[in-house]
Amino acid sequence: MSLTWTDIQRKRLTELNATEMQKERFFSVEKDRDEAFKKQELSLVSAGKQRLNQLRTEKKRPSLSVLETNLVAALTDSGFVQVTTPIILAKSLLAKMTIDDEHALFSQVFWLDSKKCLRPMLAPNLYYILKDLLRLWEKPVRIFEIGSCFRKESQGNNHLNEFTMLNLVEWGLPEESRHERLAELAEVVMQAAGVPSYRLEQTSSVVYGDTIDVMYEDIELGSGAMGPHFLDGKWGMSGPWVGIGFGLERLVMVKEGGQNVRSTGKSLSYLDGVRLNI
Structure with missing residues (x-):
């Protein structure tokens, strides 16, 4: 036995x-x-x-905070401008991402009332800001945000209800250079995170359609997309762009050999990867 x-x-x-x-x-x-x-x-x-x-x-400082500092330094050195946007998101902005009552992601959203929710992603606010910045600044326009997002995720080792996202976007580059540029930006982030071993894999998502994911073994660390994209028209925008979103807790988990993403996130039970009831 x-x-x-x-x-x-x-x-x-x-x-x-x-x-x-x-x-x-x-x-x-x-x-x-x-x-x-x-x-x-x-x-x-x-x-x-x-x-x-x-x-x-x-x-x-915990590793999650150190990673955020390293990413800000790496991206601003690469010509990106950091922005900060509200955590509370209007339902109308989410709808522009095609996330309506019938969408697979809709049930994962934390709704505050019938018109407002906690943002499940950074992209709607970045679209909103970019529409003005493309009018005010010369191209290419490069921006990024790091902040909390919220989803009613399954409680596996790689999911959190509150997680920290990095989303970077470069708008107005030559269309023929998009794939190369996406790979370059993935390298900037992965080097700053201290995770040199990774691969790019073409797949699809429920929001962006075709995507290029940043993978470590079987763990998705980031997901990239490029435009012109079918979502752009909903914001009255057009032109070639690339963007990638990363989950910072997963980056920390992979870098430090952790087994549980809950230990690397914002928590009352863990501090810097260590369970406190020891």
């Missing part, structure tokens, strides 16, 4: 950021399993305490 961890033991190991290998051990008898669990838990707790001490004495 082969035994593995109990549900309670497995949950605790997951909380403590155990690796898949550590969570897939097998035993012949309960005594061996329970003794192994105590040793494994003690080792993970010790590692967590060391990391918290490092945060207190050396880092002073």
Whole structure:
């Protein structure tokens, strides 16, 4: 007879950021399993305490905050301008992204009332701002935003209800250079994030249609699109552009070898990847 961890033991190991290998051990008898669990838990707790001490004495800032600083520096050095927009989004702006009552994403939106919601993405506000900036500034216009977004996501290891997005857009570049430019901008972000190993993969999304995703193994770190795009006309805009959106918590998780994106996000239970009930 082969035994593995109990549900309670497995949950605790997951909380403590155990690796898949550590969570897939097998035993012949309960005594061996329970003794192994105590040793494994003690080792993970010790590692967590060391990391918290490092945060207190050396880092002073969690990795998510450090990543945001690094991304701002890298993108502004690359000619991008940072913008900040409201978290509360009008339903009418969401509808311009084709997200209406029949859309697959509609049920994931946190509605505040019949006309307002917490933004599930940064793109509507960036479209809104770009419409004026394209009139006021010479092309190319390069902007980006980093901020919280909210979705009623499934509670898997790679999803959060509140997550931090980076969305960058470059509008007004030569149409024939879009694919090359998208790859260049992905490289800027991945280098700033300290994740040099990745691949670009063509796929599709429920909002943008055809997309080019930034993948690490089987984890989607970012998703890129380019225009002219069918959404542009809804905003009264036209012309070639490229844009990419990244989830910062996933970038931190991959860079630091984490197993659970909830540990890298904004939390009352975790601090800089460490479960606090240790």
